[in-house]
Amino acid sequence: MLDKIKRFFGDWENQSRYMKWLIRYSKPYIPQLILIMLLGIATTFASIGLSLIGKEMIDKASGGGEVMNTVLLYVLVVLISQVFSVISTLVVVIVNEKFAFGIRKQVYTKVLDTNWLEIMKYHTGDLMTRLTSDVGIVAEGISSTIPAIIRLSIELVATFCTLAYFDWRLACASLVIAPIAAISSLWLGKRLKLLQIKVQESESKYRSFVQESLANILIVKSFCAEEYSENRLTALRDERLHWMLKKSRMGLVASTVMGLTFQFGYIAAFAWGSICISRGEITFGTMSVFLTLVNRVQGPIIALAEYIPKIVAVLASSGRIIDLQKLPEEEKQTENIRPEGIGVKVEQLSFGYTEELVLKDANIEFRPGEFTAIVGESGVGKTTLIRLIMAFTNTAMGSIQFYNSLGECEPANAKAREFIAYVPQGNTLFSGSIRENIRMGKLDATEEEMYEALRGAAAYNFVMSLPKGLDTVIGEKGHGLSEGQAQRIAIARALVRKAPFLILDEATSSLDEETELRVLEGIRNWTPAPTCLLITHRRSVLQYCDREIQIQNRELKELK
Numbered sequence: 001m002l003d004k005i006k007r008f009f010g011d012w013e014n015q016s017r018y019m020k021w022l023i024r025y026s027k028p029y030i031p032q033l034i035l036i037m038l039l040g041i042a043t044t045f046a047s048i049g050l051s052l053i054g055k056e057m058i059d060k061a062s063g064g065g066e067v068m069n070t071v072l073l074y075v076l077v078v079l080i081s082q083v084f085s086v087i088s089t090l091v092v093v094i095v096n097e098k099f100a101f102g103i104r105k106q107v108y109t110k111v112l113d114t115n116w117l118e119i120m121k122y123h124t125g126d127l128m129t130r131l132t133s134d135v136g137i138v139a140e141g142i143s144s145t146i147p148a149i150i151r152l153s154i155e156l157v158a159t160f161c162t163l164a165y166f167d168w169r170l171a172c173a174s175l176v177i178a179p180i181a182a183i184s185s186l187w188l189g190k191r192l193k194l195l196q197i198k199v200q201e202s203e204s205k206y207r208s209f210v211q212e213s214l215a216n217i218l219i220v221k222s223f224c225a226e227e228y229s230e231n232r233l234t235a236l237r238d239e240r241l242h243w244m245l246k247k248s249r250m251g252l253v254a255s256t257v258m259g260l261t262f263q264f265g266y267i268a269a270f271a272w273g274s275i276c277i278s279r280g281e282i283t284f285g286t287m288s289v290f291l292t293l294v295n296r297v298q299g300p301i302i303a304l305a306e307y308i309p310k311i312v313a314v315l316a317s318s319g320r321i322i323d324l325q326k327l328p329e330e331e332k333q334t335e336n337i338r339p340e341g342i343g344v345k346v347e348q349l350s351f352g353y354t355e356e357l358v359l360k361d362a363n364i365e366f367r368p369g370e371f372t373a374i375v376g377e378s379g380v381g382k383t384t385l386i387r388l389i390m391a392f393t394n395t396a397m398g399s400i401q402f403y404n405s406l407g408e409c410e411p412a413n414a415k416a417r418e419f420i421a422y423v424p425q426g427n428t429l430f431s432g433s434i435r436e437n438i439r440m441g442k443l444d445a446t447e448e449e450m451y452e453a454l455r456g457a458a459a460y461n462f463v464m465s466l467p468k469g470l471d472t473v474i475g476e477k478g479h480g481l482s483e484g485q486a487q488r489i490a491i492a493r494a495l496v497r498k499a500p501f502l503i504l505d506e507a508t509s510s511l512d513e514e515t516e517l518r519v520l521e522g523i524r525n526w527t528p529a530p531t532c533l534l535i536t537h538r539r540s541v542l543q544y545c546d547r548e549i550q551i552q553n554r555e556l557k558e559l560k
């Protein structure tokens with residue numbers, strides 16, 4: 001038994017951390033949350049008032065008295081409570097939206113600032129689920145669940161006191177449902193949390209699959225994998241349904257137990273009231289108050305118990321969001337060295353994604369203005385070396401120091417990317433216009449700067465021949481352009497930065513030899529000459545390079 005209790009509270013540290021996190025996030029919304037709560041409380045008091053006015057009405061009518069004024073008062077209170085309810089709904093919508101956006105933006109920024117290698121451990125579909133579904137659950141929890149719980153608790157106390165004023169025995173009897181609700185909630189809590197996590201995990205898998213198969217629809221079609229994909233989708237849906245049903249079943253058992261207890265409570269109040277009327281101890285009006293108030297004491301207890309799954313869902317989703325917030329942030333210097341003649345010195349560099357090292361005690365210096373080709377077999381670690389220089393991960397051993405011709409230096413860090421222009425391997429264009437894509441390289445680039453970059457990337461002629469020129473809209477991953485055209489736009493995006501340090505990772509692999517050489521020659525003729533690292537598998541490129549470095553057996557070797 002002790003073990004069971006321990007297990008239940010074992011997760012308490014996490015839960016309280018999640019709660020603290022929620023409270024911290026709710027702080028800016030406290031005035032609105034208080035307003036929602038006050039409106040809820042006012043509605044509660046209005047409804048207690050309605051049962052008392054109802055009693056007056058019945059008593060007056062059965063005594064043959066005038067009821068017109070009481071009816072008018074009743075109508076007025078109904079109208080007021082409706083107005084409160086409308087205002088409350090509106091405020092809930094606003095808080096919900098603002099709160100959700102607040103967290104979403106914060107988590108999104110956090111994801112962008114996270115160490116790349118760490119964030120890549122999550123599937124984009126999973127990140128999307130956390131940013132949308134989980135954030136939605138938490139926002140809904142804050143804007144409606146928490147004020148509702150406080151309001152229900154106040155409603156419970158107020159109605160209990162009113163009922164006790166008329167008959168304390170009945171008031172106590174109406175609380176019988178409380179321990180049943182408490183026990184079933186405790187019993188449910190832990191199980192529901194696990195199920196809720198499973199539901200969200202299966203949601204993540206489901207979304208990841210949909211997102212990935214839609215992004216790669218060409219592969220699905222090429223391999224005639226439509227049926228396979230549909231079957232996988234159904235299987236993932238079934239998995240999600242399985243956990244959803246399990247969760248619902250558990251909730252259903254608890255609510256049936258409580259529903260039955262509720263019915264018995266009502267029947268008991270009815271029977272007790274009837275006996276009192278037959279003895280002449282109470283009026284019909286008091287009987288009506290009994291029945292409504294018993295309802296109103298038990299109602300909040302049941303509603304509170306029913307909020308348990310929601311609280312559990314909020315805590316589970318908070319945990320999934322906090323997981324992202326705990327990810328290590330990138331190291332970022334506050335200021336860069338001046339971007340004049342940038343070189344980089346790599347010393348005793350060792351790194352592996354797993355325990356197996358990709359680079360071991362590597363030493364190299366890329367001097368200002370030098371063109372260096374980095375060659376080596378596929379999978380040997382060329383892109384990895386670039387990732388380390390770009391500080392996409394900081395788990396490497398050894399040192400990577402940038403320096404400039406003025407004698408200043410700084411270690412590889414996220415801010416150093418400001419003086420680097422990078423053309424990654426593969427198609428990395430965004431959907432949108434060509435202009436938007438190029439401006440990603442330099443947000444305030446002028447038309448002339450963009451044209452110059454396009455010329456440098458041998459893309460000017462083809463872009464200008466498009467009916468809408470720079471405003472031509474391209475699809476995801478450069479859809480609408482050929483592979484080589486997309487690559488040239490990616491090069492223009494990097495060139496527009498006019499950065500003193502340029503990295504081209506097989507950036508010209510889809511270009512014909514002539515165009516490739518034209519691009520490289522153009523870059524070579526820049527003044528001042530940038531420092532350029534060029535990963536390539538093509539020998540013809542080497543003629544433009546001052547040096548050739550080969551990666552082999554986890555080491556860097558100078559070939560030229």
Ligand SMILES: Nc1ncnc2c1ncn2[C@@H]1O[C@H](COP(=O)(O)OP(=O)(O)OP(=O)(O)O)[C@@H](O)[C@H]1O
Nearest residue numbers: 353354358376377378379380381382383384385425
């Ligand atoms: N995110 C990752 N997690 C684990 N291992 C990785 C990851 N990225 C790359 N690797 C491994 O690291 C090694 C080096 O990969 P890298 O991408 O640097 O090769 P490369 O020399 O650029 O190859 P290519 O010429 O094919 O582009 C490979 O064995 C690869 O399997």
Ligand SMILES: [Mg+2]
Nearest residue numbers: 382383384425
């Ligand atoms: Mg590579």
